[in-house]
Amino acid sequence: MAGVEWWRSAVIYQVYPRSFADSDGDGVGDLPGITAKLAYLADLGVDAVWLSPFYRSPMVDGGYDVADYCDVDPVFGTLADFDRLLAEARTVGLKVIVDIVPNHTSDRHPWFQQSLRDRYIFSTGSDDRPPNDWQSLFGGPAWTRTTDGSWYLHLFDPGQPDLNWRNPQVRDEFDAILRFWLDRGVDGFRIDVAHGMIKAEGLPDAGGEQRLPYFDQEEVHDIYRSWRKLIDSYLGERMTVAEVFDSTPERVARYVAGDELHQAFNFDFLEAPWDPAVLRKIIDETLAAVKDVGAPATWVLSNHDRRRHVTRFGGGLVGLRRARAAALLMLGLPGSAYVYQGEELGLPEVLDLPDEVRADPQWVRSGGRELGRDGCRVPLPWEGDAPPFGFSPGGRAWLPMPREWAARTVAAQREDPDSMLNLYRKALHLRRPATEFAWRPAPDGVLCFETERFLVTANLSGSPVPLLGVPALASSPVTDELPPDTTAWIRT
Template sequence: MSLNDPKDAREWWRDAVIYQVYVRSFADSDGDGIGDLPGITARLPYLRDLGVDAVWLTPFYTSPQKDHGYDVADYTDVDPLFGTLADADALVARAHELGLKLIVDLVPNHSSSAHEWFQAALAAGRGSPERARYLFRDGRGPDGAEPPNNWNSVFGGPAWTRVEDGQWYLHLFDSSQPDFDWRNPEVGDLFESVLRFWLDRGVDGFRVDVAHGLVKEASLRDQIVEDGEEPRSGADINGTEAAPERSMVERTLRDEPMWDQPEVHDVYRRWHRVLAEYPGDRMAVAEAWTQTPESMARFVRSDEMSQSFNFAWLVSPWSASAFREVVEGTFAALADVHADPTWVLSNHDVIRHVTRYGGGAQGLARARAATLTMLALPGSSYLYQGEELGLEQVDVEPEFRQDPSWFRTGEVGRDGCRVPMPWSGQEPPFGFGPGTAQPWLPQPASWAGRTAEAQEGDAHSTLAFYRRALQARRSLTGTAIELLDLRPDVLAFRRDDVVAVLNCGTTPLDLAAAGLSGEVLASSAPAIADGVLPADTAVWLRG
């Protein structure tokens, strides 16, 4: 299994380690309890020292913050909550000084209901050019009192909201996030101008939110569902069993007229041409929850996106055989389009992988082992802020929860993976910002031993492990792997002169007896004694 390996120099993003910063939870410079752009700029040396290649920022644009910035009111300005355009420029410049690339989030599926276009659509009325930028439709039933179709929101409840004149508008997420009509050329023109605005300011790429959702089936027909089932839209955003039918391991397909329509690829061909006009290998990565590896691969054809998030590992159980299927399926799907894979274990929408793997000491051991194995694979790896500290999901008390999915469904939501970073000190806010007050989501007192400061001098800490692993990754060569057959509960593969071994079983693995030897280049546990790989542990062997 191998990657595309062009004769000329490979673009930086093909094998980069990219660190996701959830802006409101990374670092607070002004003491209001919410992270901001100057706070991030001040912490960039930490990310350089960690060993990452690029930083991806979640949305920081002007927004009512109904969905924490994924409801954008102005795509070309910074929300005062996070700073100013000058702060954004300073962040880009400082990142580049430190040798870091900067990727910003783009939200093209929907705007905020506060966006000037949507406000104009409400004012203009039925049949107007202003309404044609969004998906307004008449309702069903004698008086139009029923939604135009049976689609449901990802956040729960109907995907339609009725306005005063009786029409309905589509929102696949919160009612404050109306979906654009991407069949209207004005929408495409708007977003080309947005791309150019940020490219001109020096950003190195874009993470594209809901990349598979921009174009809906033209008829807006009902979703076909099995008898007794409710219509569903998108992934389980709570992340415990995040869309297993979308993974490469299980391929239960369902009817989805709101997702992954063929015309969406025309959008990304246009964007590809825009990015190609700029120097420095500018890139775009798609958040595309597609149902098969083949449909995911279509987003990364040579004239479309640079990358697409590969969520298959993230949604897999702790299982060597499941992980092997993910690796095999990923490489097989990308072979025909000569694209490079991405690997990701956590992000701002899912339960942190320490907790998914069982929590406590076992969950942390498994998380470190999975991370080391992921980092050995060719392609790009995406890290989520705080995983280098071994942070677990926080059980945020109901009175503090802010995720819109909590308010719409009563389910816990995503707040638990978004609790602000602990940097230093013995009690909240753990150096997150000046002052002594808890930040926008309260931090648990138990994090005192997990701060970056507390782990800084500990050679056995998770922070030290990440730094060693990322340093060792820089010595890896080759863009092909060979899967090895050892035990059913062990995943092993060779990449050039390095063998990566992950023991998902409950009994140790004798490496020599398995025919493996060589220098220990990296390991997820403090030491590999007597050539024995413990359970829930990974190692890289060179030689």
């Protein structure tokens, strides 16, 4: 999508590099593999690609533990491979967004290895206890003790020490990192844990506080005002999207005020149950919050950290039918949409991975009590009748793929006009930027709204409802009625 402020209505496709496409046969996806599939994404109809981290990393947390922000990990390729990917993306009309991880580094980062402690958050405990009661998001205490008796903070894995953003050297380093990738030509950044970089002064206990002392502190907005000036100094429409969770829509909207970031992920929508009243409330609150600051809404159903929505919506044929309806509901809303790799194939969460292949820190740190996120990161099936379905020329994949995915490969779905893949293709090619939005009267359990191009009707009830008009596109077969768990677009 060319033009001014393209990001306001773009559809952005998330690629998790380890699991997208492998070019060299080692069973792990890589940058040349992504490059070879960019034409597929352009044909799908998306506007941009967001790449999860591909930087040098010991891969304790799938690349979100970065040891060098300005180089490519050899498992993914080289900087030259990245430059070729960027050039090919330009050729097929796609923009490229890269992940930036500013809350923490890897413990293999040179700063941590050189014991530059003022660039991290170190503190002293008492009576052999950590400095406070903060808990890691991966389970267990958020503090690890060093050999000299001091403690360092890690909101995630111990291999991901939190940076001290009150140190000017940290801020200068990340300015240089942003410039490194902007100079190479990237179109923007997805900011990991964007609300976590500043911790409350004095590191107070979290206790029962509603606002956590390690998230959403006021000083974080100063960082983003500085980043916005840096990014705006570059030619072209560069953009940023923030990962901000555990916050109200009003507080999330503060990150996308005119002098800060451009977008923030809508986790309320992503985590919503299949409930029309809940979804309508979230849509209303989202649109109201972003309108107040002049930013676009974002809509997302799945990502690399959340259980895939086919499974979340019930699994099996019910989950697949609801996922089809949810896709047309999401893509009909005004704003920008994010598509996680494989959702266009209707992939479910893989819940039965063998224990020995699971690598997610959530699984490891919980002692196997939590399945973790590996199930949504299983590699994509491209073609063929048996795993790894064309993912790797070496005939292997870093996580095993279900045999029943033979019916869900890109090749199989491309030939089926009613497949999930072709539903996404049709929707993305029909979709146009929408700025107008108004709810229309509808029966109980039905969401109906109008934009410039379509009357979008989503039947989340258990009964058919009358359909007024001939759909340009529907998520399931329709007659003069709209069946349950079905969304239709009717031209206005």
